[in-house]
Amino acid sequence: MRQVSGRPLWVGNAGDLWDARTVLDAGITSVVEVADIEPFADLPRDLVRCRFPLSDGGENPPWLLRLAAESVAAFLRAGVPVLVCCSAGMSRSVCVAAGGLALVERCPLAAALLAVVGSGPADVSPGLFLQMQKALGE
Numbered sequence: 001m002r003q004v005s006g007r008p009l010w011v012g013n014a015g016d017l018w019d020a021r022t023v024l025d026a027g028i029t030s031v032v033e034v035a036d037i038e039p040f041a042d043l044p045r046d047l048v049r050c051r052f053p054l055s056d057g058g059e060n061p062p063w064l065l066r067l068a069a070e071s072v073a074a075f076l077r078a079g080v081p082v083l084v085c086c087s088a089g090m091s092r093s094v095c096v097a098a099g100g101l102a103l104v105e106r107c108p109l110a111a112a113l114l115a116v117v118g119s120g121p122a123d124v125s126p127g128l129f130l131q132m133q134k135a136l137g138e
Helices: 014-018 020-025 062-077 092-105 109-117 126-135
Strands: 009-013 030-033 048-051 082-086
Touching: 009 014, 009 092, 014 020, 014 030, 014 082, 030 062, 048 062, 062 082, 062 092, 062 126, 082 092, 092 109, 092 126, 109 126
Parallel strands: 009 082, 030 048, 030 082
Antiparallel strands: none
16 A cells, blocks of 8 residues: 555555555545455445446446546545555556546646556556546546
């Protein structure tokens, strides 16, 4: 789990959710899960949780990608610390976090992606990236 510099935004993997104490100790109060096959982690009631089953293959409904990015953006606009996580924390979580950041900062997805990947490793699926661009109207 790593924080995007200067923002109340974290990117992580499904394993991060199995240690809720670490999530809470970081000050995170909301979680956006974007893994399509991970089991539900047992999280405390005081964490707000959204789940969007996305795939890396580029076969996601545009409305679902947009809703995931808009959810991240809503948390950021409200100043609510948010963790976006997927299976490995390298593709879907990074792309959706960038989508939310692009909406908030009114910048191209590629610029937001650079900000997000500056916090650690990433391996965003090209198909997912193109889908997110279309979902955001770029």
